[in-house]
Amino acid sequence: MTDTFQTIKVDTDNQVEELAALADIIWHEHFTPIIGTGQVEYMVDKFQSVPALKSQLGDGYEYYQLFDGGEFCGYCGIHPENGKLFLSKLYVKKECRGRRLASKAFDFLKALCRERGLTSIWLTCNKHNDGSLAVYRHLGFETINTQQADIGNGYIMDDYIMEYVI
Numbered sequence: 001m002t003d004t005f006q007t008i009k010v011d012t013d014n015q016v017e018e019l020a021a022l023a024d025i026i027w028h029e030h031f032t033p034i035i036g037t038g039q040v041e042y043m044v045d046k047f048q049s050v051p052a053l054k055s056q057l058g059d060g061y062e063y064y065q066l067f068d069g070g071e072f073c074g075y076c077g078i079h080p081e082n083g084k085l086f087l088s089k090l091y092v093k094k095e096c097r098g099r100r101l102a103s104k105a106f107d108f109l110k111a112l113c114r115e116r117g118l119t120s121i122w123l124t125c126n127k128h129n130d131g132s133l134a135v136y137r138h139l140g141f142e143t144i145n146t147q148q149a150d151i152g153n154g155y156i157m158d159d160y161i162m163e164y165v166i
Contacts, residue, residue, distance in 0.1 A: 010063035023048035087123040124159040
């Protein structure tokens with residue numbers, strides 16, 4: 001089978017709705033064991049709902065749907081900041097993991113950085129998200145700091161800050 005990975009920029013209401021629906025599935029499946037149901041529901045509403053995604057798009061974030069063989073498998077959200085690219089979100093649904101989609105998305109993001117003259121890609125990742133941390137380390141990200149961010153409603157994001165230099 002030939003490589004059928006594709007990124008499609010999100011720019012329609014329908015795409016935003018598809019992304020929010022997939023986010024809801026991925027977040028409940030992946031993050032509930034790490035941060036619990038209450039925080040997952042709060043964060044999905046605050047950061048991954050249709051209104052939240054539309055607001056982010058209005059604030060200069062870009063979202064890309066990730067397709068493999070025509071199947072909508074995941075998405076990434078990015079924002080250029082101070083000459084670097086903030087990788088806000090990179091999620092792949094469970095049944096599509098193991099297809100190297102994160103690596104392919106990362107190759108796409110590196111090319112985007114080179115086109116735009118950005119020097120690195122940085123992200124935050126929950127300190128207990130072992131699977132994702134392993135993927136990011138495999139891709140060449142290094143932990144450069146830690147942060148605890150109060151996101152409201154009594155919830156704290158306890159993250160590593162990781163960076164990949166282009």
